[in-house]
Amino acid sequence: MDEEVDEGDVSMSIVVTTPTGRVGSRVVRLLLQAGVRPRVLVRDPARLDEDTRARVDVRRGDLTDAGFVRDAVAGARSVLWVDPTPHSAADPTETSLRTAAPLVEAARAGEVARVVLLSSIGAEKRHGVGHIDALGGIEELLDATGADVLHLRCAYFFTNLLMDLEGLSQGVLTTAFHPDHPMPWVDPRDIGDVVATRLLSDTWRGRSVQAVHGPQDLTFHQVAQILTEALGRPVRLNLVSDDAVRETLRTAGLPPSAVEGIVGMAAGSRDLVPEQPRDLLTTTPTPLGGWAHAQLRPLLEG
Structure with missing residues (x-):
């Protein structure tokens, strides 16, 4: 039986942030299956299942605690950085940049050799895409450190649909995105596959950018039709304006900077053509219809 890689082996030491996301x-899970014991940064270890908790190097703390982050990533060969800042945070872009600062400092000081950043399509615009602007800023900061960095610019998550289960249960898909503009959609599990493969690979150097586009570009009209078939119920599109979204978010008590950060993500993406083309490397396999039937339909039928 093969032995797991020693966590003290710096050549394979991998830090994973937001390990319960x-x-x-x-x-x-994929790192463990590959025989690597990752170092996981987690605020509440109880959120890890018992089997996982026994097999990882747990570092308990908050990613907004600069001292904790700096200590926890020190000496790592590779770090997966997932920005933990909620879109609803007060001044979310500033918070995202401040939260990433200790990682940037560690990379600049040579305490971290490689960083894989979970970024987003639209980050290449740098400005005008709401909270996604923060990811563009983090990309620039990491690029200047001299460390090996990989920016994974991910598509629109299938799981964003889970944020409106009430509307979908009534057969309504609400969006402020342009209904006829095709955009890539992706299953987060497929993103995880790409991330794990890149973390385990020791061949890439310098600055790299790779998109994770999912299997196909879809308009919201097409998404509504796919959901109609997968859920076995009619789903119609409900288009809302930016001002309507602003009013809803303000009524919910979100601060102005958070409101504009959320509105800006849709507004700044309406004419977006991702910088990385769709090809063998950027296309992942899971179709939206299959995901919706397996993951979304049981929640609506329960």
């Missing part, structure tokens, strides 16, 4: 949890 949709992408992070997939990455941790």
Whole structure:
């Protein structure tokens, strides 16, 4: 029986942030299956299942604690950085940049050799895409450190649909995105597959950018039709204006900077053509219809 890689082996030491998230949890599982014991940064270790907790190097702390982050990533060969800042945070872009600062400092000081950043399509615009602007800023900061960095610019998550289960249960898909503009959609599990593969590979150097586009570009009209078929119920599109979204978010009590950060993501993406083309490397396999039937339909039928 093969032995797991010693966690003290710096050549294979891998740090995973947000290890209980949709992408992070997939990455941790794949690393464990590859025989690597990752170092996971987690605020509440109880959120890790018992089997996982026994097999990883747990560092308990908050990613907004600069001292904790700097200590936790020190000496790592590779770090997966997933920005933990919620879109609803007060001044989310500033918070995202401040939260990433200790990682940037560690990379600049040579305490971290490689960083894989979970970025987003639109980050290449640098400005005008709401909270995504923060990811563009983090890309620039990491690029200047001299460390090996990989920016994974990910598509629109399938799981964003889970934020409106009430509307979907009534057969309504609400969006402020342009209904006829095709955009890439992706399953977070597929992102996790790409991340784990890149973390385990020792061949890439310098600055790299790779998109994770999912299997196809879809308009919101097409998404509504796919959901109609996958869910076995009619789903119609409900288009809302930026001002309507602003009013809803303000009524919910979000601060102005958070409101504009959320509105800006849709407004700045309406004419977006991703910098990285769709090709063998950027296309992942899971179709939206299959995901919706397996993951979304049981939640609506329950």
